[in-house]
Amino acid sequence: MKRIKEISVAIQGIATCFHEVAAHTYFGKGIKTVECLSFHALCESLKKEETDFAVMAIENSIAGSILPNYFLLQEYHFSIVGELYVPIHMHLLALPGVELTDLTLIESHPMAIRQCSEFLHSLNNVTIVESEDTALSARHVMELQRKNVAAIANEFAAKKFGLQILKRRIETHKKNFTRFLVLTRKQPVAELGNKASLYFEVSHSIGSLADILTNFKKNQLNLTKIQSIPIIGRPQEYLFHVDVEWRDRSGFEKSIKQVSKHVGNLNVLGEYKKGKIEIN
Numbered sequence: 001m002k003r004i005k006e007i008s009v010a011i012q013g014i015a016t017c018f019h020e021v022a023a024h025t026y027f028g029k030g031i032k033t034v035e036c037l038s039f040h041a042l043c044e045s046l047k048k049e050e051t052d053f054a055v056m057a058i059e060n061s062i063a064g065s066i067l068p069n070y071f072l073l074q075e076y077h078f079s080i081v082g083e084l085y086v087p088i089h090m091h092l093l094a095l096p097g098v099e100l101t102d103l104t105l106i107e108s109h110p111m112a113i114r115q116c117s118e119f120l121h122s123l124n125n126v127t128i129v130e131s132e133d134t135a136l137s138a139r140h141v142m143e144l145q146r147k148n149v150a151a152i153a154n155e156f157a158a159k160k161f162g163l164q165i166l167k168r169r170i171e172t173h174k175k176n177f178t179r180f181l182v183l184t185r186k187q188p189v190a191e192l193g194n195k196a197s198l199y200f201e202v203s204h205s206i207g208s209l210a211d212i213l214t215n216f217k218k219n220q221l222n223l224t225k226i227q228s229i230p231i232i233g234r235p236q237e238y239l240f241h242v243d244v245e246w247r248d249r250s251g252f253e254k255s256i257k258q259v260s261k262h263v264g265n266l267n268v269l270g271e272y273k274k275g276k277i278e279i280n
């Protein structure tokens, strides 16, 4: 009997990290996840065909955009084929028996640290250290076996590395979501989506960006995100990354045709189905 090859998905981080949660939420449990310790390594894994897909965090509702990932999207030109919003619950993890007053060092991924800044500012004499990944930080706490060290990570990491949840839900706001993109090597557009991500540059003249946004409005496109990214080597010039949604795809097609005459470097990174934010 012919075996169906299991889908392999590059994630940034090690097992139990939020990227693994995102990959399992999108594809289900029957996939092989490939651990990458940077977003650059994640892109390389997909580019070198070691994996079929990559899941990449792009923004968080507390900490904002992950700007370096916009540069990676420009550099690698993968297709965005999906997106999902994952609820993020951050916990402070330490060895069993440790108390808050024992801590002198807390380690985590920089995005996790930013999501917990209010809590972290309330602590005295604690050094905050950035790491590649929340789950890796939890593993470090287990490996070090020191009472003064803690990690910010999720409940799956706590379970896997035998750590206690010293303080639960330390994110600055309880409605905390990270948006992940699902990437694959360049492929033709499936035209089944209701959302697209694109980027372009406009001339340095009055209203040039406003004209493009007005065109989106005219074609019934809902702008859900706009992010400017510096053009390296051209100070004060920017690329604009935008996400738009539609009810009728013909409006998107029309708009792309029309704006392509007025912008430079227009790239549609992908069309995909809009992800849902499930607030419960």
Ligand SMILES: O=C(O)C(=O)C[C@]1(C(=O)O)C=C[C@@H](O)C=C1
Pocket: 012, 013, 016, 017, 018, 019, 020, 057, 060, 088, 109, 111, 112, 132, 133, 134, 135, 178
């Ligand atoms: O460190 C992890 O667990 C990750 O998957 C990375 C990451 C991120 O890049 O934003 C994913 C989701 C959370 O926002 C915090 C960290």
